[in-house]
Amino acid sequence: MSWWRTPTARRYTFGYTLLAPAVLYVLLLVGAPFLFSLYLALSDASTGAPVAHFVGLDNFRSAVETSVFYTALRNTLLFTVGAGILKGLLGTTLAFLLLQPFHGRKVIRALIVVPFTLPIAVSVLGWKWMFDSQFSVINWALSRLDLIGPYGSASWPVWLGQPGLALLSVMFVNVWRGFPFSAIVLLAGLTSVPPEILDAAKVDGATFLQRFRKVIVPMIAPILFIGSAFDTVFTLSDLSIVYLLTNGGPDGATEILPTLAYNTGIRGGALGRGAAISLFLLPILLPLIFFLLRALRRRQY
Amino acid sequence: MATVTVAARPVQVARTARAKAIRRHVLIYLGLAPFMVIAIFPILWMVITAIKQDADLYLMDAVPFWFRQAPTWKNFDFLFHHTSYGDWIVNTVAISFWVSAITLLVAVPAGYALARLRLPFSENLGIGIFMTYLVPGIILFIPLARVVSLLDLQDSWWSLVVVYPTLTIPFCTWLLMGFFKTVPFEIEEAAMVDGCGQLGALLRVVLPVSWPGVITAIIFSFTLSMQDFLYALAFVSVSDQKPVPLGVATELIRGDIYFWGSLMAGALLVGVPVAIVYNFFLDKFITGITGAAIK
Numbered sequence: 001m002s003w004w005r006t007p008t009a010r011r012y013t014f015g016y017t018l019l020a021p022a023v024l025y026v027l028l029l030v031g032a033p034f035l036f037s038l039y040l041a042l043s044d045a046s047t048g049a050p051v052a053h054f055v056g057l058d059n060f061r062s063a064v065e066t067s068v069f070y071t072a073l074r075n076t077l078l079f080t081v082g083a084g085i086l087k088g089l090l091g092t093t094l095a096f097l098l099l100q101p102f103h104g105r106k107v108i109r110a111l112i113v114v115p116f117t118l119p120i121a122v123s124v125l126g127w128k129w130m131f132d133s134q135f136s137v138i139n140w141a142l143s144r145l146d147l148i149g150p151y152g153s154a155s156w157p158v159w160l161g162q163p164g165l166a167l168l169s170v171m172f173v174n175v176w177r178g179f180p181f182s183a184i185v186l187l188a189g190l191t192s193v194p195p196e197i198l199d200a201a202k203v204d205g206a207t208f209l210q211r212f213r214k215v216i217v218p219m220i221a222p223i224l225f226i227g228s229a230f231d232t233v234f235t236l237s238d239l240s241i242v243y244l245l246t247n248g249g250p251d252g253a254t255e256i257l258p259t260l261a262y263n264t265g266i267r268g269g270a271l272g273r274g275a276a277i278s279l280f281l282l283p284i285l286l287p288l289i290f291f292l293l294r295a296l297r298r299r300q301y
Numbered sequence: 302m303a304t305v306t307v308a309a310r311p312v313q314v315a316r317t318a319r320a321k322a323i324r325r326h327v328l329i330y331l332g333l334a335p336f337m338v339i340a341i342f343p344i345l346w347m348v349i350t351a352i353k354q355d356a357d358l359y360l361m362d363a364v365p366f367w368f369r370q371a372p373t374w375k376n377f378d379f380l381f382h383h384t385s386y387g388d389w390i391v392n393t394v395a396i397s398f399w400v401s402a403i404t405l406l407v408a409v410p411a412g413y414a415l416a417r418l419r420l421p422f423s424e425n426l427g428i429g430i431f432m433t434y435l436v437p438g439i440i441l442f443i444p445l446a447r448v449v450s451l452l453d454l455q456d457s458w459w460s461l462v463v464v465y466p467t468l469t470i471p472f473c474t475w476l477l478m479g480f481f482k483t484v485p486f487e488i489e490e491a492a493m494v495d496g497c498g499q500l501g502a503l504l505r506v507v508l509p510v511s512w513p514g515v516i517t518a519i520i521f522s523f524t525l526s527m528q529d530f531l532y533a534l535a536f537v538s539v540s541d542q543k544p545v546p547l548g549v550a551t552e553l554i555r556g557d558i559y560f561w562g563s564l565m566a567g568a569l570l571v572g573v574p575v576a577i578v579y580n581f582f583l584d585k586f587i588t589g590i591t592g593a594a595i596k
Contacts, residue, residue, distance in 0.1 A: 126343045
């Protein structure tokens with residue numbers, strides 16, 4: 001009996017046939033486009049011109065030469081790191097609160113995760129209305145609390161119209177959407193910590209601080225890292241918050257690499273330049289993806 | 302006298318335990334209150350805006366959370382009679398249907414093969430397929446715009462049917478792999494002894510007992526495609542071809558004028574059901590993406 005007719009060979013053929021559509025789909029629509037974006041970035045491709053020429057690193061060079069690129073890069077880093085830290089802190093606090101047994105826990109948990117489960121474009125529109133330059137409900141509340149002046153006074157902040165405030169506002173919306181995710185990821189990890197370990201430490205006479213440093217922190221740190229890594233990938237690739245709230249304004253103050261890539265590549269039609277700009281995200285993304293890859297490979301088979 | 306103290310003690314213990322429990326609850330609720338307000342207030346405000354009359358909405362000297370004019374459904378009415386909202390809903394449903402169909406057709410066999418057939422390299426292949434979920438759209442959308450125009454699908458919602466499976470196939474393959482692993486091998490072997498081939502065993506025995514996994518995969522095909530904004534924005538610019546989130550975000554604005562009431566109505570009408578469904582399956586999503594690393 002030849003090898004390819006053995007049961008093992010037939011199982012392999014069957015198995016790889018079943019896998020083929022999935023592998024082909026991701027190769028054709030993720031793998032190939034990724035390589036294509038490297039090619040585009042090195043060409044002068046545009047939506048109007050049918051033929052693209054190889055231009056070497058010109059797109060990267062001309063991107064780097066504009067000042068808006070630096071603002072976008074700085075904002076992207078500031079946004080990702082700043083919002084990431086806040087989400088980690090808020091998420092950890094919330095996770096420890098939700099870990100306690102109390103009445104109505106399920107309902108409260110379900111309500112608190114709504115910012116994450118609501119489609120992002122939907123909730124950002126809500127925030128755009130709350131940040132409205134004239135009818136902001138936030139300003140109304142602040143003015144009733146006497147923190148700012150009455151309606152129409154110059155002390156009313158224009159959330160999306162003042163450069164510094166606008167950047168803080170878009171970051172805040174990202175934090176609002178992301179903190180439930182951090183909390184739920186941590187909660188999933190914390191509930192997998194056997195309570196006996198904590199009890200044993202308690203019996204051994206460890207104080208709360210000792211238990212926190214020696215038992216809880218080493219256990220939650222890896223989970224927190226994994227949650228943050230996923231969240232950072234989501235944050236870096238999201239343009240809807242900035243696009244819908246400010247579209248990079250006022251005067252480029254909230255421009256981030258995703259919006260710059262979109263406005264250059266799709267709106268402006270300079271596909272090559274746009275692809276080059278989005279590839280600047282790669283050095284930030286690759287370490288994260290490798291980290292997650294390593295975490296996934298530790299899975300027990 | 303002695304008997305009195307003995308009798309009183311358990312009551313007192315119970316009372317202090319109760320007081321302690323109450324105090325604990327109060328502390329926890331106090332801690333959770335700011336999170337609750339921050340999480341829920343924007344949605345509440347969207348709801349109020351959606352059912353307010355315009356004149357009432359722009360009265361800034363009164364408390365904005367009360368109604369001085371009767372609540373109204375006219376914002377919803379406006380959506381269906383003066384915008385393409387009906388088309389957007391039809392598009393969204395059609396996109397979800399086709400994306401789910403493609404995802405199941407591709408991810409079920411792949412997940413089964415990875416979980417069951419002891420193939421060489423199956424672990425790496427599984428991780429490889431899942432990792433493509435992490436390649437962000439922001440790097441892919443420009444080259445995909447070219448692919449979409451090569452397929453002559455620009456400005457049609459079919460472009461999204463082609464693209465969304467790149468989000469759903471990796472995730473659902475991974476999810477289904479986990480499900481198939483929990484089906485006992487014996488069931489399958491028994492079926493094969495009874496004369497089913499490997500494919501017969503999958504279709505007639507393994508799939509029927511894995512239906513919760515299949516349903517979960519359908520739900521995620523729907524919720525993950527609903528979370529997208531970038532691809533829709535980049536590939537679809539014709540009004541009647543848009544899915545709901547894009548349509549609401551781009552079509553309910555005339556120049557500088559935002560139709561806030563209708564905007565909120567249109568956003569919530571689709572957003573709330575999605576959020577509710579997603580809420581029920583959120584734990585599965587979290588274990589799906591992180592479980593591998595945490596367990």
